[in-house]
Amino acid sequence: MPLTRSKPKTKKHLSDNDYQMEQSLISSANLQAFFETLLQSGRIVVAPVLKQSGKVFFQPVQAYSEVATDYIQTAFSAKSVVFPKVETLFSFVRKDGEITLTDSLNRIPETVVWGLRPCDAAGFDYLTEFFLRENPDSYFKTRKEHTTLITFGCKEADNACFCTSVGLNPGNTTGSDILMTFMNEECYVEIMTEKGQQAVALAPSLFKASEVRQKDAFLAKPATRFSIDEIKDKIKHAYASAEWKQVSLGCFSCGACAFACPTCTCFDIQDEGTQDKGVRLRCWDACGFGMFTRHSSGHNPKNNQTERRRQRLMHKFNYSVDNLGIVSCVGCGRCIRVCPAHLNIFENILSVTKD
Amino acid sequence: MEVKNSYIPYQVRIADKTEEAPMVQTYRLEFVNPSDATAFSFKAGQFAEYGVFGEGESTFCIASPPTREGYVECTFRSSGRVTKALANCEINDIIGFRGPFGNTFPIEQWYGKNIVIITGGIGLPPLRCVIWNILDQREKFGNLTIYYGAKSVADLVYKKELQEWKERNDVNLYLTVDPGGETPDWKDHIGFVPTILEQNLPSSHNAIAIVAGPPILIKLGMPILGKCGFANNTIYTTLENRMKCGVGKCGHCTVGKTYVCKDGPVFTYEEILNMPPEY
Secondary structure (H helix, E strand, C coil): CCCCCCCCCCCCCCCCCCCEEEEEEEEEEHHHHHHHHHHHHEEEEEEEEEECCCCCEEEEEEEEHHHCCCCCCCCCHHHHHHHEEEEEEEEEEEEECCCEEEECCCHHHEEEEEECCCHHHHHHHHHHHHHHCCCCCCCHHHHHHHHEEECCCCCCCCCCCCCCHCCCCCCCCHHHHHHHEEEEEEEEEEEHHHEEEECCCCCHHHHHEECCCHHHHHCCCCCCCHHHHHHHHHHHHHCCCCCCHHCCCCCCCHHHHHHHHHCCEEEEEEEEEEECEEEEEECCCCCCCCHHHHHEEEECCCCHHHHHHHHHHHHHHHHHHHHHHCCCCCCCHHHHHHHHCCCCHHHHHHHHCCC | CCCCCCCCCCCEEEEEEEECCCCCEEEEEEEEEEEHHHCCCCCCEEEEEECCCCCCEEECCCCCCCCCCEEEEEEEECCCCCHHHHHHHCCCEEEEEEEEEECCCCHHHHCCCCCEEEEEEEHHHHHHHHHEEEEEEEECCCEEEEEECCCCCCCCCCHHHHHHHHHCCCEEEEEEEEECCCCCCCEEEEHHHHHHHCCCCCCCCCCCEEECHHHHHHHHHHHHHHHCCCCCHHEEEECCCCCCCCCCCCCCCCCEEHHHHHHHEEEEEEHHCCCCCCC
């Protein structure tokens, strides 16, 4: 029986499929063997790695020993697997007055993301809607098709976590190909998609069939900061709120929130090289940067940090609801943890929607 | 789901260059690949990304009308890395072209109507496309009235065409320059475009109006037309926010929840009034 999804939906998501989900179990001891099977299958495996800074980042790994297991949340999301920080759109060469363009799309490898959180997987669901619903993006599409998401439910949450405030929870399956939930010495495995099934099928002997289990007792209970239905309603009238100034006062325009965010999609397009040989790149950009909206005349429609912070929050809680039917904040808390000015998105949202 | 890669540009050859004003040029572009030329079509109001390989891309409207086939024209001012590199290109050089993007002016709905055009500076290029579209099928439209101004006489673009429109008796052209921008032999109006418009109000009878130019002209011009009796859904504009992708993804051009690149660039005053003033 499929799990009921926690997210209210107005229409079928592109990442939905007709796959009948399955449950199984893997012993915690066998997880390493499964991981190694994935590595041996030739897939690139991207997993959380503890850095000297004490922060955990996703990166390609070669061995299970590199994988961090004790973390609440990675510093950056895993979105770079499907939407890289810098991505080559094509390369070009000019020779004897003729220009040859080479598309980079045929070099995208099969990749597994291991150890992301359910909020991040839900972020992938949003990214899929955003990039593919209208004017589908061929780069995202190709990468997404070659990516399998193996998510781990959260045992712990911190004060920045607020997934339950945006309609998600530490055990939601949205966006995941496989969701693992630690239950004492074993791991409950929810196989959500055909891609997930293909990964399990690489080492079927490691898994045993399971009945549907209740996960709640094994999952974190992050504080719920607000009712999303109430916020979705109130924020429709928040554009003119006097509170925007207060909630943006500390902002340095550094863009860290957007770079850490699993659902921020803004990008720039830049060329590198010479006019004879080079590449066209797309690179992450951020609506918090002053240059982001500046016209060549110097006129800037979003001329100060108040207008730019409002854009970011209105986009997440209002514009993307209007455009795609989804709140594009998954409550991962990264922007709160990373902000040098200690701006807090859920507190800000509460401020601008208060009566 | 087969997906077209919208980031791979067409290759176009610069067939002609015209110096319009200081730092402002018009390029006539022809497709290098004949099959691209056959496949390509556009409508008045649409825009494109023009790129110099190795430098980047810039966004301009298509300034030539769809009634003239076989080429597209764009008019641009040199201001940054890409436009300077473009300006340095020579005839026969190959550049990149992505488009057409965005929605269009509903030209067919304007058959039989009087057309009022209000524009300034290099706001004229997107409307030059409309003007020639109308003049090429002149019998289908009523009166054509154009208000156009620039900072100075030198800054007026399409000077030859302005002269031609002035001489035609089926075009009513109000030409103006900002105070101080006139030359000793200047015989037309002196004053900002909204001032000249207020002194010479157009009739809203069976008419539609289009306002394009710097945001201040749009913000001042549209309400004047409203006072003349133009209904909000008969006043049009074209917005030109900063853009990178052209397909509603990069996020630069948004006005509230609206993406100028895919939901616009053409909007009615009625739509503008329902959007935050982020343009």
